[in-house]
Amino acid sequence: xxxxxxxxxxxxxxxxxxxxxxxxxxxxxxxxxxxxxxxxxxxxxxxxxxxxxxxxxxxxxxxxxxxxxxxxxxxxxxxxxxxxxxxxxxxxxxxxxxxxxxxxxxxxxxxxxxxxxxxxxxxxxxxxxxxxxxxxxxxxxxxxxxxxxxxxxxxxxxxxxxxxxxxxxxxxxxxxxxxxxxxxxxxxxxxxxxxxxxxxxxxxxxxxxxxxxxxxxxxxxxxxxxxxxxxxxxxxxxxxxxxxxxxxxxxxxxxxxxxxxxxxxxxxxxxxxxxxxxxxxxxxxxxxxxxxxxxxxxxxxxxxxxxxxxxxxxxxxxxxxxxxxxxxxxxxxxxxxxxxxxxxxxxxxxxxxxxxxxxxxxxxxxxxxxxxxxxxxxxxxxxxxxxxxxxxxxxxxxxxxxxxxxxxxxxxxxxxx
Ligand code: UTP
Numbered sequence: 001x002x003x004x005x006x007x008x009x010x011x012x013x014x015x016x017x018x019x020x021x022x023x024x025x026x027x028x029x030x031x032x033x034x035x036x037x038x039x040x041x042x043x044x045x046x047x048x049x050x051x052x053x054x055x056x057x058x059x060x061x062x063x064x065x066x067x068x069x070x071x072x073x074x075x076x077x078x079x080x081x082x083x084x085x086x087x088x089x090x091x092x093x094x095x096x097x098x099x100x101x102x103x104x105x106x107x108x109x110x111x112x113x114x115x116x117x118x119x120x121x122x123x124x125x126x127x128x129x130x131x132x133x134x135x136x137x138x139x140x141x142x143x144x145x146x147x148x149x150x151x152x153x154x155x156x157x158x159x160x161x162x163x164x165x166x167x168x169x170x171x172x173x174x175x176x177x178x179x180x181x182x183x184x185x186x187x188x189x190x191x192x193x194x195x196x197x198x199x200x201x202x203x204x205x206x207x208x209x210x211x212x213x214x215x216x217x218x219x220x221x222x223x224x225x226x227x228x229x230x231x232x233x234x235x236x237x238x239x240x241x242x243x244x245x246x247x248x249x250x251x252x253x254x255x256x257x258x259x260x261x262x263x264x265x266x267x268x269x270x271x272x273x274x275x276x277x278x279x280x281x282x283x284x285x286x287x288x289x290x291x292x293x294x295x296x297x298x299x300x301x302x303x304x305x306x307x308x309x310x311x312x313x314x315x316x317x318x319x320x321x322x323x324x325x326x327x328x329x330x331x332x333x334x335x336x337x338x339x340x341x342x343x344x345x346x347x348x349x350x351x352x353x354x355x356x357x358x359x360x361x362x363x364x365x366x367x368x369x370x371x372x373x374x375x376x377x378x379x380x381x382x383x384x385x386x387x388x389x390x391x392x393x394x395x396x397x398x399x400x401x402x403x404x405x406x407x408x409x410x411x412x413x414x415x416x417x
Contacts, residue, residue, distance in 0.1 A: 002039040004031070014043045018195055018348055022202065030202055037203055041188060049363045050190045053338045064290065064299065065282045066310040069267060069379035072251055083254030090257070091144040091248055095233040098148055098247045099218065100133060101317070101367070102162060102240040103155035103184045103208040107341045108393045109241075109400075114158040116240045117165045118391065122404050129391065130165070132243050132407075134172040140248035148248065149230060151180045151223050155208035159183050182221035184213045187336075189343050189360045197345035197360055200352065205345055210364025211239075211317075212334040219330035227323060235326050237367065239317040243407045244389040252320060252380045262325040263287070263371065264378040267313035268388045273301045277314040278368065280379055287377035289315045289368035313379055315368055316388050325374065332373050334365035386410060 002010070004023070011020045023034055075083070090096050106115035116130035127135075141147050154162045163181060166172075171179055186206035189197045199205035214237060218224045227235065234253060238245050249266065256264035267280060278289040292300070295311060302310040321329070340358040347353050371377055382388070389406035392398040 001032075002035055004035065007035055007038045010038070010043060014047055015194060016043075016196055018198070019204065021348065022198060026202060034203055041204065046188055046190060046196070046363075047194065049187075049336055049338060050194045050361060053340075053361055062283050063285070066304065067280045067282050067287065067313065067377070067379060069280070069313050069381050070255060071381040073381075073383065075251070080251060083252075083258060084250045085254065086257045087250030087253030087255075088144060090234055090253060091140065091148070091250065092146055094146050095231055096146075096148055096248065096253070097151060097227050097230070097232045097235050098137060099151040099153060099214065099223075099235060099237040100240050101153050101211045101214055101237065102130075103153050103158070103213070104211070104240070105155075105157070105207055105341070105362070106241075107343070109391060110394050114154070114162045114165070114240075115391070116152075116162065118400075120243060120391065120400055120404055120407065122407050128169070128172075129240055129243065131169070131172045133240070133245070133247070134174050136245065136247050137174065144248070147175055147178050149178045149180065149227070149232070150174060151182065151218070151227075153214055153217060154181055154183050156183055156186050157207060180223055180226060182217060182223045184208050184217040185220075187363045189341075189345075189362055191345075191360050197343060198347075200344075200346060202346065205343065207343070207362050208364075210336070211367045212365025212369055214367055215326060215329040215332075215370060218326060224323075224326060224330065227326075232323055235321050235323060237317075237319050237321065239390075241391045242316065242318075242388060243391065243403050244387050244410055245318060246382075246387060249318075249380075249382075252318075255380055256320055256378045259376075259378045261374075261376050261378045262322045262328075263374050263376075264320040264380065266316060266318035266380050266382045266387060268316055268382055268384045270309055270312045270314050271384070273309060273312075275314070279311045280313040280315060280377075281311055283372065285375075287371040287374060289366075289371065313381060316382075316390075317367065318382075318387065319367065329370040329373060332370060334369045336363040336365050338363055 008020050102116050111118045119126040119128050187209040188204050188206050197205040236247050252266050276292045278291050281288055281290050304310050338361045341362050342355050342358050343360045344354045389403040390398045391403045
């Protein structure tokens, strides 16, 4: 492990004098813990990521084209039946697994605890986000007479609270031996001056490094090996916070099988040309999700011969992969993006600061950045009112209020049918 004097030299060379001061003040046990952490952090990488936040995003010369998709509502009866049959077979055979990405910080929602432990005020009694996911999986289990293995990705920060919560609620009735919880990796948080934040336990404050970490964490945690042992052939990966997420959509799965692709995704059409969502396209011949900020205005408004937005298929974290695709993605290096977020920290006087405005950069890789490593993707357009009700913000768009409305409307419609 790194010696104290070497750590001090390293920290000084990266202008982290506040950590040097902290190190000198700590008792022996805490000092060793911090040295151990310093030893593992790649300061060069973090400072490069921080420096990148000051640079303009480089838009390279890329060939962007619209991507093909099928609209679920417009499939012929025969097409749908064929897809459903193919998909159903895989699930019935026990060859299907689901991953929930629950390692996010949920800073915009501001809920005290992992996002999955947030209770959405539906039907008077309320339902936790994890409970809503279990409902969806149990419905599929019943329908296809199977038990889908459920992998939950947590962060080092929220793992303990997540496990305790699920234990306390007895996994909402999900057979525990089929719930596998694994943890993703982290990166330090950096303030606007390039200083690493300090956490309450007097260490360098780190946070999960984005949902793009799912692939490598599946492999590093042994979950991928576990899937292979169980004979899994297809893996669904979704977020924790969309209360209309369909994790076992046989039409999507069957379509992927029929099209003989390694990855597939459910989209919903953009609410308007300027909605702040990432959209699917082909870049240099490969599937890609292009962020709203990177899509030129003219392209955002472009329509095809049917009057539909050419770049209108939003990515809603509803993705499907063959097990080989997961393996492949787990070995690729994904780029990091930076997000400016609110993070509490301990200041030089040892006081906790809880910011009311974003104060620090979090570096994250994105799950969709792996798409470009594949030749093709099958996209199925779903319906916003059936497939997409995210809980992101405390108020306004994509908030508990909008998600509750969409959730209740959806289930009222199901009861009527
Ligand atoms: P978001 O990017 O919306 O982030 O995550 P978030 O943490 O939920 O919320 P904010 O931005 O801090 O307000 C989309 C999905 O990816 C997961 C989240 O848990 C959510 O299911 N995620 C995100 C991870 O699993 N790990 C991460 O590092 C980031």
